[in-house]
Amino acid sequence: MKLTKNPQVPNEYWQAIVANDPSYDHTFLYGVRTTGIFCRPSCKARVPNIENxxxxxxxxxxxxxxxxxxxxxxxxxxRQPDEEWMEQMIEWIDQHYKERVTLNRLAEISHGSPSHLQRTFKRVKGMSPLKYIQQVRISQAIHDLETTDRSVTDIGIAVGLPNIAYFVTLFKEKTGSSPSDYRNNHQQKQSKEGHNHELYER
Known part of the structure; x- marks a missing residue:
């Protein structure tokens, strides 16, 4: 593995991290800036970039x-409390929902097993990670439909659902109408409310 110089990480310690060497577990711990998590050198989590x-x-x-x-x-x-662990996952999903997010990727980021993450997320949040990701994406799509004139295709891509047929199907499942119908209904409602407000001011 190519070493990138990091003055905070002695080469001996880095080699221990790469090798998951348990003989160093009582010598030091290492944290990863991008995840905010710290581990034993013997941890089987994915080897981080040395810069982090x-x-x-x-x-x-x-x-x-x-x-x-x-x-x-x-x-x-x-042991990190499950509630705190899940809040960490929620925060990460809220920031990265536009990307390709899988259970395995979430587990890798959080240093947990996919099955344990799935069970804990569902117990703490009342839904699976996938359902939560869908909820975030559809909520953002609704916001974009209401506040922009971007095409349905562009909005689908922007919220992490580039398969437009799937985006339309999922949106309809969650809201009861297609993205186009939702936008039209919203615009009609806004127009009617604006008209009523104008009559009231007279």
Missing amino acids: VRIFKNAKLAQFENFRPCKRCKPDGL
């Missing part, structure tokens, strides 16, 4: 820097 790695002597220092303990390797025996 922070080294910590112990869990307290990592937590002081607002890093959260990994759900997979539980550094120093710490």
